Amino acid sequence: MLLGSLSTFGPLSMDLYLPGLTDLAGDLSVSASAAQLTITASLLGLAGGQFLGGSISDALGRRRPLLAGVALFAVTSLLCALAPNIWLLLAARTAQGMAGAVGIVIARAMVRDLVGGTEAARTYAMLILVTGLAPLLAPLVGGQLLHVTDWRGVFVVLAGLGIVLFAWALLRLPETLEPARRHTGGAHATGGAMAALLRDRAFVALALCIGLSFATLSVYLSGAVFLLEEIHGVSPQAFGLVLSVNGGLMIVTSQLSARLVRRVGPAPLLTSGLAVGAAGGAGLLVAVVAGIGLGLILPSLALVIASRGLINPNAQGLALADHPEAAGTASGMIGVVQFGLGAAVAPLAGVAGAENALPMALLITVMGAAALVLGLGVGSRSRTNVPGR
Numbered sequence: 001m002l003l004g005s006l007s008t009f010g011p012l013s014m015d016l017y018l019p020g021l022t023d024l025a026g027d028l029s030v031s032a033s034a035a036q037l038t039i040t041a042s043l044l045g046l047a048g049g050q051f052l053g054g055s056i057s058d059a060l061g062r063r064r065p066l067l068a069g070v071a072l073f074a075v076t077s078l079l080c081a082l083a084p085n086i087w088l089l090l091a092a093r094t095a096q097g098m099a100g101a102v103g104i105v106i107a108r109a110m111v112r113d114l115v116g117g118t119e120a121a122r123t124y125a126m127l128i129l130v131t132g133l134a135p136l137l138a139p140l141v142g143g144q145l146l147h148v149t150d151w152r153g154v155f156v157v158l159a160g161l162g163i164v165l166f167a168w169a170l171l172r173l174p175e176t177l178e179p180a181r182r183h184t185g186g187a188h189a190t191g192g193a194m195a196a197l198l199r200d201r202a203f204v205a206l207a208l209c210i211g212l213s214f215a216t217l218s219v220y221l222s223g224a225v226f227l228l229e230e231i232h233g234v235s236p237q238a239f240g241l242v243l244s245v246n247g248g249l250m251i252v253t254s255q256l257s258a259r260l261v262r263r264v265g266p267a268p269l270l271t272s273g274l275a276v277g278a279a280g281g282a283g284l285l286v287a288v289v290a291g292i293g294l295g296l297i298l299p300s301l302a303l304v305i306a307s308r309g310l311i312n313p314n315a316q317g318l319a320l321a322d323h324p325e326a327a328g329t330a331s332g333m334i335g336v337v338q339f340g341l342g343a344a345v346a347p348l349a350g351v352a353g354a355e356n357a358l359p360m361a362l363l364i365t366v367m368g369a370a371a372l373v374l375g376l377g378v379g380s381r382s383r384t385n386v387p388g389r
Contacts, residue, residue, distance in 0.1 A: 012158065013158060014039055020146050038093045048098055053332060055329050062175060067169055077156070121269075124312065129254065177328075194329060203330065215341040215363075223360035253310050256309070270314040273308070278365075281367070285365040
């Protein structure tokens with residue numbers, strides 16, 4: 001439960017304040033596009049913090065860097081609440097993202113410290129039960145918070161959550177990386193670990209699968225509101241219901257993965273998830289090009305999001321299976337790819353304007369197909385059932 005909660009910093013820092021984005025723009029006297037840059041700043045911080053947090057935790061252990069990151073998340077959340085202009089807010093959001101990334105990357109590495117292979121994939125699937133609730137509930141909670149406070153108050157709430165998680169981790173989280181397994185060679189050792197990971201083609205392919213899956217989610221979150229509300233006239237309440245249902249489906253598929261992974265192994269489940277996601281992307285593209293409407297659009301989006309419950313835990317388990325000696329660095333590199341791709345492609349969903357969903361559909365389709373090709377290559381090498389350390 002604690003590791004899952006630490007992994008929610010990303011969705012919480014992005015989704016909780018989304019309902020107040022319009023008010024933020026008005027309060028700081030900036031355009032809507034400038035206000036949306038606060039999302040990009042957070043994603044960039046999350047990408048950079050993944051690498052730093054993972055490498056540092058391989059050298060110093062998991063507990064101390066994690067506690068420092070959680071404390072910094074609380075502090076930077078307060079700085080966001082106090083920001084007098086958009087430029088200081090963007091700087092604070094970037095720092096907040098970097099701090100939150102430490103919790104995400106170290107939680108993933110701690111799982112690999114304790115278990116490997118099939119058990120790691122199963123544990124990652126269980127973590128999604130917690131992390132999947134964050135993007136599901138955060139916009140709803142954020143909307144309710146705006147009845148009693150403004151966007152600055154939402155960041156104060158994030159600071160409070162950081163303080164609670166810091167106290168929880170301080171009291172309950174043990175060190176999982178023994179001194180004998182830590183890297184002591186500084187930047188040289190980190191560089192060597194990174195080079196070894198980049199030489200592992202399966203690791204690179206799996207990291208890209210995870211990154212493309214997250215990038216698909218980013219495009220979905222950026223473009224779905226225009227596709228459904230602006231083009232097809234869906235009400236904001238119905239749109240929120242669509243987000244909730246799709247998020248719930250992702251949780252269901254992740255728990256299905258946790259039940260099946262011991263029986264069939266992570267690679268077949270990964271391939272199945274990638275195939276489901278690619279099929280959903282193809283359906284969405286057909287619906288947008290042919291003008292078929294919500295009857296095909298909604299099921300296609302559901303397939304795209306539900307597939308992540310099969311893709312992420314199994315890809316993470318397989319990617320870290322062969323690298324227990326550099327779990328932090330490996331986890332960080334996965335995070336850089338994940339959030340870096342998300343930050344790069346999310347703005348592209350709206351390049352043709354609010355009335356044109358073709359860029360969104362093309363992005364989701366192409367990324368889903370690319371991830372499937374990469375996953376099939378990994379599956380052919382039979383990277384399954386790798387034992388723990």
